[in-house]
Each structure stands twice: as structure tokens, then as C-alpha cells.
Amino acid sequence: MATVSRVLNDDPAVAEETRSRVLQVIDQVGYAPNALGRSLRKNPTRRILVLLPSISHQFLSGVARGAEQAAWRRGYQIIFSVTHSKEELERQYIKMLTQRSVDGILFTASQLPAQELSGLGARYPAVMCSECVEGAKLPYVGIDNEQAAYEVTRYLIEGGCRRIAIITRPEDYSSRLRLKGYQRALAEKGIPDLPEYHVKGDHSITSGAYACRRLFSLPNLQPPDAVFAGSDLMAAGVIRRMYEMGLRPGEDVMVFGFDNIELARILTPTLSTVSQSKLQMGRRAMELLLERIETPACTQRDVRIGHKLIFRESTRGIGVQESGREIT
Amino acid sequence: MATVSRVLNDDPAVAEETRSRVLQVIDQVGYAPNALGRSLRKNPTRRILVLLPSISHQFLSGVARGAEQAAWRRGYQIIFSVTHSKEELERQYIKMLTQRSVDGILFTASQLPAQELSGLGARYPAVMCSECVEGAKLPYVGIDNEQAAYEVTRYLIEGGCRRIAIITRPEDYSSRLRLKGYQRALAEKGIPDLPEYHVKGDHSITSGAYACRRLFSLPNLQPPDAVFAGSDLMAAGVIRRMYEMGLRPGEDVMVFGFDNIELARILTPTLSTVSQSKLQMGRRAMELLLERIETPACTQRDVRIGHKLIFRESTRGIGVQESGREIT
DNA sequence: TTGTATGCGTTATCAG
């Protein structure tokens, strides 16, 4: 029995003949080792849980790929679970961490209170990525949302736009930061910041379309000449709705998105947007997490990933667009 | 120690006073039960692994949601892993099943040889869903691909199309069935089946665009008057490319997709496509799997899910749009 | 080089 264990763990201290005999029997009886017993004895499972708000989140899937690469490179398996942005579900899955079914957890859009996350982080390896909870004491990897939104807004203003609407999901910390950046740009150019131009969305296409309708039927106010959507999906809804209303996005009204998901290159018109390096974000977050797992003592601080603006047809009315065909 | 276990398992045979005292101490010392020890003692983990070819697969994410619902309803947790269509990766994750980290596995697009899957299925609970491996002896849940493709092709023919191209990924069993259905419809109407009109794709947008370019530059052959893409993503590439070539999809050339992912409603023109009930597919597959887990003796056979054609703008040149007439 | 004995954290059985 001990010998079998040794064979399975490549212990050199086992005779070649015994080894092959053991392997043969293993094959014969169809024996498969039980990972539970193993992990019970040696604590690490070498598995990481990544929590996603939904499966098929276009943006986070890129982040997930980056995380996956970093994990595999260091010999960790990665599994995903989906919270549907429900606190209760999230807690259920966090149990996998506290009950030692995984060695660490990567949050991409936690809905839990800051205090709860801080408590978890104090006891177990956990890292936040992409979306963060304000005040939660967990290492965080993401972009500078305030600055990115500032740059987009400034670009629109410099292109001649004066009535710039913004669609955000105020529950997101990142959205609140983006609103700040937007306001900073407006203030800097002396353009009034009208609350009527702030519309709420939930990052769905439908909510973008709905927001668009509201923006173009404001009672005592001119309609916007630019719409800055907090995600490419909402921008897609905006564009779709504009066509239905007889507007020409990119000419009558500028549209800017956020995330640079694949969809942005396919929409008609193609969508100007903010590109975040998803792979890098996921990779760095995973590296931080693994470091925390393997060196529990280490102190960590947040990591900021770069971003850049991508200009496409949806702002062609005010500037250069990315040249040529992007699809081969 | 035994009493603590009883408290944690809601055993009624424990005095109210003891119970609360235990809970208090648990809270004080921050004790968290270890799931490994638990599952070692009582074999089931009440966890299911769902294997996906990629994260953010638009179509499979719907299936995953259905599977998730069915699992939760019966008290199972569900975790996902991503194979990137690599056999080796897939085998790594299958170990979670053989090593008892999960109770069952749901394949959505296995790349493994039929024999290997059959062997696995003989020893462990496993089910295939959506995409199946020909000859693998595992229960399978999916639609009638041959019939669906037949219906699409017949619709195009009846609308007056005579040069119908088809884009498939021949590695998929479902694609091969769809090709059969396409050929059956052509044969039935006495239209020649030209191999030049069969183009390969890999379900990416890019491959759709590429296929489109090939179809519209066939040397000694008229270009198609309809393109039937094996997935909505490829159809998106086709449409994008048509615009770049100055063609008007839905008028000059009809376009039909497959899957009815959300994108289909947003594209310009909106995309006619085959709708499969993703939720139902996932739900039935999970139910089959759980049944197999809880009643290992049970015999099972495949389950066929209904489908229907959705008519939108991309075929507006030949018929009604947006009616969604039910076929199956 | 191999076998024996122990403990990882649970739960189930049995005695008290």
C-alpha cells in the first residue's frame, strides 16, 4: 500500500520491477487515486477557483484566459463558478475556499460587503480583479477607470461635442470612478455637467437601448451629441436603438464604449472604445494570488494595468478611425 | 468533537443549549469545516463538473445556465472548466471525476476518442450535451441537426435561392449531420450539390469573414445567392465581410445562422437563425446526469430537444421576418 | 527496497 503510494508519487526509492508490477495491477483493477485522501494528508489541492458574475461575460472571459495561463504555468488547475451577482450564491462558492476544496480564490466582480471580503482575505488567499469592492482589504488588479473615462470625455469634447451623455451602472465602483473622470473632463473644459445626461444601465444590451431612448426624449433639453456607454454591450444597444430612431451613430451622434470586446469590431458602425489588456489583467491577478498562497507572509498592494483608447467608426464624425479592415 | 459534527449537520439529537454554545465557539475560533474530510467519509461531494471548450461561448453559456438551474434545484454545486478543445487539458480535468473531486461530469464538446469516453462512462457518471462524439457510449442531449439544416435549406430554396453555400466545421459531428440535411433538401428539390459551395470554418467570426471572401471569388462559378453559416458567429463574419465587399446581406444575398445567440438580434441586418432551447438542453442533460449518479443502475438513452427557425432581416429578401414560426 | 503504523478531519456506531 505504501509502495503503491510511492509509485504514484514517482518516489525513486522503488525497484524498477516492483514499479512496473504495481502499474500493471493498477491498470488491471482500474484503480484511480482519491484526491480527497491525498489533499487531506498534504493540504494543498493545487486548484484555484475563479468567480465570475456570469458565464460568457465577454470581457471577463479574456481576463479568465490570462488567469488560466498563469495558473497552468505554475502547476495549478483552475475552475470557474458563476455567481449571477447574487450574494448568497457567492457565499456558497466561497465555501470551497474555507472548506479547503481549493487553495485560493479570484474575484472578478464580488457583490459582498467590504467587511466580509476583508475578513476572508485575512484568513485565506483571495484577490480581486477587474471590478473591485470599495474598502475591501484584498489585493486588486485593474485599470485606472477615472483616468480612462477622463481621456474619452476629453477626446469627445475636443472633437466638438458639447452635450455628452454617459451610461453607467452606479453600483459598480469602477462606474463611479468613470463618472468622476467624465466630470473632471467636463469641468476642465467649462462644460456644465447635467444630471439629465447621466443614465443608468446594467451592462446589458437591452439596458443600453433603453437608456438611449430616454436620452433622446428628454423633455426640456436638447438630445446629446455624444453617448459614452460604460460597456460595449450597452453601446451595442445604443447603436441598435439609434438606427431604429433614424439616427446615424458616428455621424449624427458619436458613440463610445468601454472594454473592447470582440463585438466592438463587428458592429455597424464599428465601435470606438477603451481597451483594457484582459490577458495581462488576469495574469497579474493570478500571479498575485499564487504568491499569496505560496508565501503567506508576503505583503501585497494593488496593481494597475494600462489601457488605451481605440478609435473606430462610431466616432468617425470627429476624428480619425482605425484604418482599414480588421477582419481577415 | 462528535457533537460539533452533529451541530453542523443539524442533527436534532442535540440540546439547544449545547448547540448554541458550540456555534458560539465555532464563531470565536473561526472554525470552518473541511470538505475533504467530509467527502472522504461520505463519498459524494455533491459537485458537478461541466466541461466547456471555451469560456464565454455564447451558445454554451445558455446551456450552462440550464444545467446550473437543474443542479441547484437538486442540491448540487456546479463548477466549470475550460478545455480549449485540447485533449490533454480535457484529460486533466477528467481526473477530477476519477479522483472523486466531483460526482459527475457533463461534456459539451469533448474532443476525446469515442472509445475513451465509452470507457469513462462505463465507470463514472458522465453525459454529453449539445455536441456529441460519434460512437461514444454516453447519454447525449441535443437537437436533430440533420432535420434543422434540412428545414433551413428548404426554406431558402422555396424562397427562390438556387446557389446555397454552407459553412461548417467538419470536425463536429453535428456539422456533418447538418451537411447531410442540407444535401437532403437540395436533392429533394433537384438542385445540384456543388462542393465549391461547401466551405470550412471554425465557428469564429474571422473564419466566417474568410469563408465569405472565398465564396465570392470562386473562379468559374457564380457567387452564391444564400449563405448558410454553421453558427451565428460565423454568420456575423459573413455579414461584416459582405458590407466590406459592397453587398447587401438580406437583399443581394440571404444569410442564415445557427444557434440564435444574443448577437443575432443586434447585427445589422438582424440574423435569421436556428434557435435551440439552450436552457432546456442544459437542464435535461443535468437531470440525466444526476439520475445516473443517484441511481447508478438506471439505463438511459439519448434525449432530443426541439428547435425552431427564426426569420429576421438577413433573409428579408425572401420572406416574412420576425415571425418565429414554430417548426418542431 | 519494502512493509507497518499513524494521522489528516469527518461522520457513524456504540456505550454511557
Place this chain on the structure above:
DNA sequence: CTGATAACGCATACAA
């Protein structure tokens, strides 16, 4: 109603 004890499957220290 509660406490002691064995067993789940594995890895390891130690004995042979």
C-alpha cells in the same frame, strides 16, 4: 443527549 472510537484513502516516519 453526549463522549469515545473506528474508518474513509492517502502520505510519511520508521522499522525491517
